[in-house]
Amino acid sequence: MVVLAVVVGLNLVAYADNRQVDLSAANSFTLSPETVALLHQVGHPLQIVAFLTTGGPDARDASYLLNRYREVNHRISWSVVDPDANPGEAKAYGITSYSTVVLSYQGRRITAPDAQEADLSTAILRLLRGSTQQVCVMTGDGEPDLQDTGPNGLADVATVLRQNAFDATAVDLTVGTGTVPSTCAAVLEMGPQQPWSPGEVTALQGYLHKGGRLMVLTSSLSNTDPNAVLQPWGIGFEGGLVLDPARSEGVDWSNVVVQDLPSAGPVDEGVTSLQFPAPSALVVGRNSGALTVEDLAQTSSQSYVDPDPSSGTLTFSPGDVPGPAVLAAASDSSQVLNGGPGPAPGVAGPSAVHTRLFVTGCDTWMTNGFLGNLGNRRFFVNAVDWLTGQDNLVLATSQAPGSRPLPLTPALQAELLGVTVGAVPGLIVSAALGRAGWLRRRRSKRRQ
Amino acid sequence: MAVIAAVARRDLRAIWFSAFGVGCAAGFAALSGVLLVIDLRSDQARLDNWFGPLFVMVALLASLLTVRSFADEERTGSLELLLTMPVTPWQLVAGKVLGASIALSGALITTLVCPLLVMVHGSPDSGPILTGYVGLVLAGVAFVCVGVAVSAATSSFLTAASATAAVLMALWFGGVIANNLSGRLQTVLTYLSPSSHVTGFLRGTLSVADAVYFVSLAILGAFVTRAVLALRR
Numbered sequence: 001m002v003v004l005a006v007v008v009g010l011n012l013v014a015y016a017d018n019r020q021v022d023l024s025a026a027n028s029f030t031l032s033p034e035t036v037a038l039l040h041q042v043g044h045p046l047q048i049v050a051f052l053t054t055g056g057p058d059a060r061d062a063s064y065l066l067n068r069y070r071e072v073n074h075r076i077s078w079s080v081v082d083p084d085a086n087p088g089e090a091k092a093y094g095i096t097s098y099s100t101v102v103l104s105y106q107g108r109r110i111t112a113p114d115a116q117e118a119d120l121s122t123a124i125l126r127l128l129r130g131s132t133q134q135v136c137v138m139t140g141d142g143e144p145d146l147q148d149t150g151p152n153g154l155a156d157v158a159t160v161l162r163q164n165a166f167d168a169t170a171v172d173l174t175v176g177t178g179t180v181p182s183t184c185a186a187v188l189e190m191g192p193q194q195p196w197s198p199g200e201v202t203a204l205q206g207y208l209h210k211g212g213r214l215m216v217l218t219s220s221l222s223n224t225d226p227n228a229v230l231q232p233w234g235i236g237f238e239g240g241l242v243l244d245p246a247r248s249e250g251v252d253w254s255n256v257v258v259q260d261l262p263s264a265g266p267v268d269e270g271v272t273s274l275q276f277p278a279p280s281a282l283v284v285g286r287n288s289g290a291l292t293v294e295d296l297a298q299t300s301s302q303s304y305v306d307p308d309p310s311s312g313t314l315t316f317s318p319g320d321v322p323g324p325a326v327l328a329a330a331s332d333s334s335q336v337l338n339g340g341p342g343p344a345p346g347v348a349g350p351s352a353v354h355t356r357l358f359v360t361g362c363d364t365w366m367t368n369g370f371l372g373n374l375g376n377r378r379f380f381v382n383a384v385d386w387l388t389g390q391d392n393l394v395l396a397t398s399q400a401p402g403s404r405p406l407p408l409t410p411a412l413q414a415e416l417l418g419v420t421v422g423a424v425p426g427l428i429v430s431a432a433l434g435r436a437g438w439l440r441r442r443r444s445k446r447r448q
Numbered sequence: 449m450a451v452i453a454a455v456a457r458r459d460l461r462a463i464w465f466s467a468f469g470v471g472c473a474a475g476f477a478a479l480s481g482v483l484l485v486i487d488l489r490s491d492q493a494r495l496d497n498w499f500g501p502l503f504v505m506v507a508l509l510a511s512l513l514t515v516r517s518f519a520d521e522e523r524t525g526s527l528e529l530l531l532t533m534p535v536t537p538w539q540l541v542a543g544k545v546l547g548a549s550i551a552l553s554g555a556l557i558t559t560l561v562c563p564l565l566v567m568v569h570g571s572p573d574s575g576p577i578l579t580g581y582v583g584l585v586l587a588g589v590a591f592v593c594v595g596v597a598v599s600a601a602t603s604s605f606l607t608a609a610s611a612t613a614a615v616l617m618a619l620w621f622g623g624v625i626a627n628n629l630s631g632r633l634q635t636v637l638t639y640l641s642p643s644s645h646v647t648g649f650l651r652g653t654l655s656v657a658d659a660v661y662f663v664s665l666a667i668l669g670a671f672v673t674r675a676v677l678a679l680r681r
Contacts, residue, residue: 003671007664015639023575057492064651074635104673388547406493406570413485416565422482424558425474432470 455543
């Protein structure tokens with residue numbers, strides 16, 4: 001009984017402490033101190049459902065990581081569901097793409113774009129905060145509708161925003177006071193077709209100068225010229241049609257697949273490729289003072305910009321501008337304003353404002369027809385997170401184990417089976433028979 | 449220590465130099481090769497899906513190897529002689545456990561060719577391979593102790609093997625049943641199941657809790673064996 005008590009006691013102590021040494025490459029399953037501290041704050045049951053193809057390495061890695069989460073806090077339960085094998089469950093959760101993780105906590109639900117530590121922990125932090133942020137979606141200039149479920153609509157964007165605890169509200173700056181509401185954590189101008197009115201330009205300029213966060217997704221197919229709003233922040237809309245013979249979807253060179261994502265920042269994080277149909281080029285200025293401007297997506301060196309797509313010639317011709325072309329850019333500026341809102345409510349004085357701008361020269365990559373392609377969804381979520389200040393809420397130290405390809409060719413399979421099923425057992429049996437034979441010979445010699 | 453080593457050597461000879469032992473080792477090696485090919489169908493140089501089933505195979509192998517410990521000895525009539533020798537019960541238990549553990553480790557060594565082949569053709573993460581084998585050895589010794597305890601309680605070869613397998617599988621499936629429960633019972637059943645302590649080794653982590661679990665299982669198995677032997681005397 002004493003031994004049993006000691007054993008049980010040791011196990012209780014080990015279970016509570018649960019120290020671990022991670023010998024995997026890149027510490028794939030060691031959680032950051034921030035994540036561990038965050039998980040200790042989970043005071044009610046938290047359910048995590050990861051929609052992944054079961055049996056594959058991604059599902060196994062997700063299982064290992066989610067198991068780590070549960071080891072830190074046993075209020076966390078998790079499961080990995082194959083959306084192909086369980087379409088009903090996937091539909092019930094509103095899942096439209098693989099690798100989506102749904103987290104439910106105290107009646108609230110939020111999604112994470114991937115089963116990586118940074119994504120999971122950021123989603124948990126949002127759940128613990130218990131609040132949603134308002135993003136204002138501009139209307140009035142022919143933008144696609146958030147309720148439109150057709151291929152050119154933005155119903156999928158509306159779903160993604162809702163799943164990430166954002167409250168999408170339509171804002172028409174062409175009517176009324178024409179000012180951006182103060183409750184907007186970010187303003188999204190997605191695919192305007194008509195030129196901005198002078199009032200809209202003034203409203204957006206004023207909004208940005210006071211620390212606004214603006215997303216502008218447009219192309220040369222639109223009549224909108226955003227340069228009056230964008231250029232003071234280091235980004236210019238060049239227009240034209242970008243063609244990339246080296247990286248395009250099928251034979252349509254204007255259906256560009258972007259694989260150069262040069263930024264190490266949060267908008268490009270986890271994004272490996274994008275599909276940008278009929279994109280236009282941007283011009284990115286230099287960093288200046290408190291203004292930081294960055295390329296987010298570029299075409300290949302074989303691409304070029306056709307300034308006059310209506311000419312009908314798709315091949316490179318005189319007047320075309322050789323690439324690479326910038327298709328997405330971000331601008332970030334921090335400045336101190338005197339006479340602004342003040343450092344605290346009711347306290348006058350200087351305050352710091354942070355203006356952020358996210359621009360793409362394509363206005364269809366986020367529509368229902370393209371949002372689920374390649375890394376478009378992730379790119380969109382990252383951009384909104386960055387604009388609203390939700391980026392990198394948690395610093396993750398773990399990295400995904402990564403791919404270690406080893407194609408199982410018939411020759412390799414034959415070699416493996418030959419050695420492990422043939423040679424090794426054969427050696428064991430041969431050694432045993434050899435010894436038995438040797439013993440028999442020794443016994444017969446002794447008898448003689 | 450010399451007595452323990454002598455008991456272990458005696459059991460090792462009986463296992464390794466018998467058709468049964470050779471068959472177990474060869475079969476284990478062959479089966480591990482088949483599992484390797486199945487695992488590599490994912491076209492990734494990863495062995496975590498290979499180590500997972502190996503833990504179950506180790507449990508079954510431990511059931512077979514520990515039959516020789518006491519049950520088979522009683523069947524052949526040598527147990528009476530052993531119990532009357534100047535060997536303390538603890539020395540006997542330690543020797544039996546050591547012998548079966550070395551035999552099981554020998555079978556595990558034959559599987560080293562699998563990760564070696566993967567390393568030749570690909571670049572697997574060596575961390576999970578190392579922790580996988582550490583886990584297999586820890587689990588193997590724990591399962592051997594459970595097997596020795598069951599073997600001490602019966603004289604039938606078949607009963608010993610199947611009862612050991614049944615005990616280990618019952619512990620294993622306790623974790624599966626626990627998924628449908630909640631509260632403290634779920635926590636306890638999950639903790640008692642070896643499957644919940646294998647995950648860490650598969651992903652490349654060495655956990656104090658997992659190591660303490662398998663060591664505890666081994667200690668309890670040894671104490672139960674000692675108690676059964678005392679009853680028999």
